[in-house]
Amino acid sequence: MANILVVDDELGIRDLLSEILNDEGHTVDLAQNAAQARAARQRTRPDLVLLDIWMPDTDGVTLLKEWSISGQLNMPVVMMSGHATIETAVEATKIGAHSFLEKPITMQKLLRAVEAGLGLTPPNPTTPAPPRKPGMAGVPVMQVPPAELTVEHAMTGGQQIPAPVEMGPQARQMFELDKPLRDARDEFEKSYFEFHLAKEGGSMTRVAEKTGLERTHLYRKLKQLGVDLSRGKKTLAG
Numbered sequence: 001m002a003n004i005l006v007v008d009d010e011l012g013i014r015d016l017l018s019e020i021l022n023d024e025g026h027t028v029d030l031a032q033n034a035a036q037a038r039a040a041r042q043r044t045r046p047d048l049v050l051l052d053i054w055m056p057d058t059d060g061v062t063l064l065k066e067w068s069i070s071g072q073l074n075m076p077v078v079m080m081s082g083h084a085t086i087e088t089a090v091e092a093t094k095i096g097a098h099s100f101l102e103k104p105i106t107m108q109k110l111l112r113a114v115e116a117g118l119g120l121t122p123p124n125p126t127t128p129a130p131p132r133k134p135g136m137a138g139v140p141v142m143q144v145p146p147a148e149l150t151v152e153h154a155m156t157g158g159q160q161i162p163a164p165v166e167m168g169p170q171a172r173q174m175f176e177l178d179k180p181l182r183d184a185r186d187e188f189e190k191s192y193f194e195f196h197l198a199k200e201g202g203s204m205t206r207v208a209e210k211t212g213l214e215r216t217h218l219y220r221k222l223k224q225l226g227v228d229l230s231r232g233k234k235t236l237a238g
Contacts, residue, residue, distance in 0.1 A: 001025040002047035002118050007037040007063075008080065009055045013103075017050060019215070020107060021114070023205045034058035041067075046075055048117045050101075053081035053088065061092050068096050076117035080105065107209050190225040197227070 004026050006017045011032070018028045029044050031037040034057055041049070053060040060079060067073040073096045079089070082103030089100050098117050101109060177184060193207070200206035208215045 001027065002114075003027045003029070003044055004114065005029045005031065005037065005040050005044065005046035005049045007031045007034075007040075007049065007055075007060070008052040009033060010052075013052075013080075013105075017105075017110065020110060020205050023203060024111065024114075026114075034060075034063045037063060041072065048075060048114060049077045050114075051077050051079055051097075053079055053084050053092075061088060061095070064092060064095050064097060078113050078117055107205060111205070186225060189221070190227055193222055193225065193227050 001024070004021055006014055006021070006028060007030075008014050008017070009032050014030045014032065018030060021028045029040045029046065031040045033055055037049075037051070040046070051060040051064065058066075060081075064073070064077055064079070067077075076098035077096070079092050079097045079100045080103060081088075081100075084100070084102075092100065099113050101113055179187075193211070196207045196210055200210065204215060204218065208218045211218065213221065
């Protein structure tokens, strides 16, 4: 897992990104302005930086340029903004930014950007792979159609969404139907969430993504159903 520095002047965004990244096992340091970001970079030597563009004292592009000129841009930097232009994105790329995330940031795009920045996935998933030789094992490359040109696509080349995984027989379970609808529904939902917790190793981030629920709603739902949140991790460990 990596040390990640999140730089954003909005407390809610810092808290949200920190919660998601911590849940994925990363160590997260937070900064609300450029001054704190400089100090945190010197103190923690992050493996990756998530850097907001619009900040009250020094904007993210200026800070990125400062790190580049001083030779401190030795880690991948993912820029973030909800109001940046394509020109700003291109400028940040020329300075040395790895990629760009448009706000509001979805969980899936955040995790993909972090994985790509850390070298866990290719930074540009739409780049065609070399032709495979006859008889070469592997899955055929899927061609991704060009997306609408946005600031994010201008820097990343778009996002490729992984195909859904087919569930095996272990996903099926019999339920007693001779009971009130509310009880039967709760029984099904509890088994449903327990299955996904086990499948995702107890990661609330992944479960929220797979089930389509916001994390806060998911937490409340699991508590209401009496789901053991440690069950997934114990199942995989054992």
